[in-house]
Amino acid sequence: MSLVDALLNSSASDVELIASNEQKGDHSEVPRDVDFVLEAKTEGKASLMCSFIVDNHYGRPSFQRVDLENGETIWRVITVIHTPATKHVICSLNGLFVCLAELFGLEYNGWGCLLQNET
Template sequence: MSIVEELMQTATSDTDLLRTLDGQGDDFSVPRDVDFLMRAPSQERAELVANFINDNQYGVATAEESGGKHSVNIVIRMPVQQHLALSVSGFMACVATLFGLDYDGWGCIAQKSAQHIVAE
């Protein structure tokens, strides 16, 4: 799959996730920890990408291994307004492609803004 096709598919998946969060009453402007996941062919490749992410301060990345499968989990504290979420997700898809990993998308917990009660 070309990088353009990957970006188009990622944007569609990201928009679907945002619709789900919207259905849960999410306030997209509230910053929260957002997890981005990449699947790696080896522990060495996972560590290489995690180090790249951390060294360039794109997020906080951890190379992980579970059941013989390798991955990179990247956490970024951010709001998830569509233009931000899709831009960061697209960047992660590009990084994954450049390093030969599979980008598996992102997720977060829906957030609601705090309601302030004003006494009169």
């Protein structure tokens, strides 16, 4: 899949998810911690990704070793950004992480956050 295709697919999925969250009562304009997840094949790549994110002030990254059931090990990079979950913000941030995954040879596993239903 090309980078352009990945960005288009990701954006379409984001818009659907945000609309679904809003139907569940989410107030997307309320700031909250949003997690963006990348997966690396090596600890070195995960560490490099974290350093890049910190150096460029993109968010608060951490990484952890994950042993999969098939015996494979991956390194999960989780970057937390405190932000509203509006379409424009999430689509922009998600696009950034799609590009970072492509540039650094990682897999992007999407984003998530808790819904903000209270006013």
